[in-house]
Amino acid sequence: LIHLLSIEGLPRQVIHHILDTAETFLSVNDREVKKVPLLRGKSVFNLFFENSTRTRTTFEIAAKRLSADVLNLDIARSSTAKGESLLDTIANLSAMHADMFVVRHSESGAPYLIAQHCAPHVHVVNAGDGRHAHPTQGLLDMYTIRHYKKDFTGLTVAIVGDIVHSRVARSDIHALTTLGVAEVRVVGPKTLVPGDLKEMGVRVCHDMKEGIRDADVVIMLRLQNERMSGALLPSAGEFFKNFGLTPEKLAHAKPDAIVMHPGPINRGVEIDSAVADGKQSVILPQVTFGIAVRMAVMSIIAGNEA
Ligand code: CP
Numbered sequence: 001l002i003h004l005l006s007i008e009g010l011p012r013q014v015i016h017h018i019l020d021t022a023e024t025f026l027s028v029n030d031r032e033v034k035k036v037p038l039l040r041g042k043s044v045f046n047l048f049f050e051n052s053t054r055t056r057t058t059f060e061i062a063a064k065r066l067s068a069d070v071l072n073l074d075i076a077r078s079s080t081a082k083g084e085s086l087l088d089t090i091a092n093l094s095a096m097h098a099d100m101f102v103v104r105h106s107e108s109g110a111p112y113l114i115a116q117h118c119a120p121h122v123h124v125v126n127a128g129d130g131r132h133a134h135p136t137q138g139l140l141d142m143y144t145i146r147h148y149k150k151d152f153t154g155l156t157v158a159i160v161g162d163i164v165h166s167r168v169a170r171s172d173i174h175a176l177t178t179l180g181v182a183e184v185r186v187v188g189p190k191t192l193v194p195g196d197l198k199e200m201g202v203r204v205c206h207d208m209k210e211g212i213r214d215a216d217v218v219i220m221l222r223l224q225n226e227r228m229s230g231a232l233l234p235s236a237g238e239f240f241k242n243f244g245l246t247p248e249k250l251a252h253a254k255p256d257a258i259v260m261h262p263g264p265i266n267r268g269v270e271i272d273s274a275v276a277d278g279k280q281s282v283i284l285p286q287v288t289f290g291i292a293v294r295m296a297v298m299s300i301i302a303g304n305e306a
Contacts, residue, residue: 001301003115003124006133007174015175019143021296022289025065033061033291038303039068042099046072047089048127049080049105054263054287055127055136059102062294066303068100086110087117094119100302101125108132123301131165131227136297137262138171140290142179144282145217147289148258152179158205158212158253160187160243161221161270164194165228168262169221177201187211188243189234192223208243215253220245220261220271236269246272250280258282 001014025033044063048056056072063070073093080089090101100123103111108130115124128134142152149155157176163169163186176184177200185203186193197204205211212218225233245259259271259281267273276283 003111003126004135004297004301005111005115005124005126007135007138007171007178008133010174010178012178012180015139015142015178018139018293018296018300019146021300022139022143022292025292025295026289033065033288033295035065035067036295036299037067038299039063039066039099042066042068042302043097044068044070044100044102044298045093045098046070046127047075047093047101047103048072049075049103049110050128052104052127054290055104055134058287058290059125059127059136059294062291062298063100065291066295066299068298071098086113090114090118094122098122100298102127104128106130123298125297125301128167131167131224132170134167134171134262136290136294137168138175139297140286140293141168141172141219141260141262142175143289143293144260144286145258147285148282149216152176152181155181155216156183156185156214157181157217157219158185158187158215159219159221160208160211160245162192162223162228163188163197163221164192165224166221168219172219173197173200173202185211185215189239191234208249209252212245212249212253212257215257218245218250218253218257218259220259220265222261222264222266222270236266240269240272244268244270244272245275247274247278250275256280260286263287 060070102125104127110129111124111126159169187205261283
């Protein structure tokens with residue numbers, strides 16, 4: 001593995017190897033992440049052309065725990081604003097001896113373009129491109145599910161909300177089907193569920209109660225307002241009434257179901273506070289696991305080099 005651009009096409013054993021490696025970085029209480037020298041002497045450049053709280057920060061923490069030098073390019077103050085192209089920016093950062101680019105971009109495919117044009121020794125990790133893919137979120141979601149449910153086979157996983165604009169949904173679906181869960185359901189209004197999912201072996205539901213009935217895992221997604229035209233955008237109140245996860249709706253899932261969300265959460269839109277802060281929520285452990293999973297990804301793609 002030279003780059004991590006998508007989960008699509010990653011074999012099951014590679015996904016498990018990443019999750020197993022992540023596990024070695026977490027202490028027994030799953031709260032602390034050990035510092036190791038695996039990327040000592042390497043430079044990791046965080047290039048976030050789109051906003052982020054969790055992904056950017058946990059990549060920085062992960063790189064530091066691997067003993068790498070980390071540079072966060074402030075895109076808003078960079079010469080991108082003066083018209084410098086993406087590839088010229090990459091060429092100049094490469095000349096500063098970058099070893100890894102962690103890239104988030106609103107354009108689907110931007111990390112692929114960088115991977116095609118950067119020097120052969122440079123690794124690229126996709127930190128979310130448009131509505132296409134968010135592979136490290138997908139992997140940390142799989143880590144979370146494996147942590148709480150132990151085994152993927154036999155599980156019913158419901159992914160609820162704005163599916164059509166969600167790179168997380170796409171990455172989760174690829175991972176879950178590769179790992180062999182019993183059923184993946186996507187749940188949302190017709191306008192927010194793409195038509196091609198049935199071909200991916202996914203069950204589509206437009207009714208929330210039916211969609212989460214007897215689910216082991218419920219993954220909630222926010223409305224991606226920034227990627228929607230006005231006509232598509234449902235009102236927050238209407239969306240909450242039909243698809244917002246309340247304790248009453250959650251009662252249709254299995255009693256030990258876990259509730260996940262990649263964040264940021266919009267309380268009262270796709271999730272009620274009583275659920276987000278409730279005992280079935282594993283939203284904040286997802287964030288902690290993200291550090292170890294990003295350490296695993298970076299150390300696997302770049303940790304064995306001299
Ligand atoms: N889950 C996620 O990608 O969150 P951020 O946008 O804050 O990085």
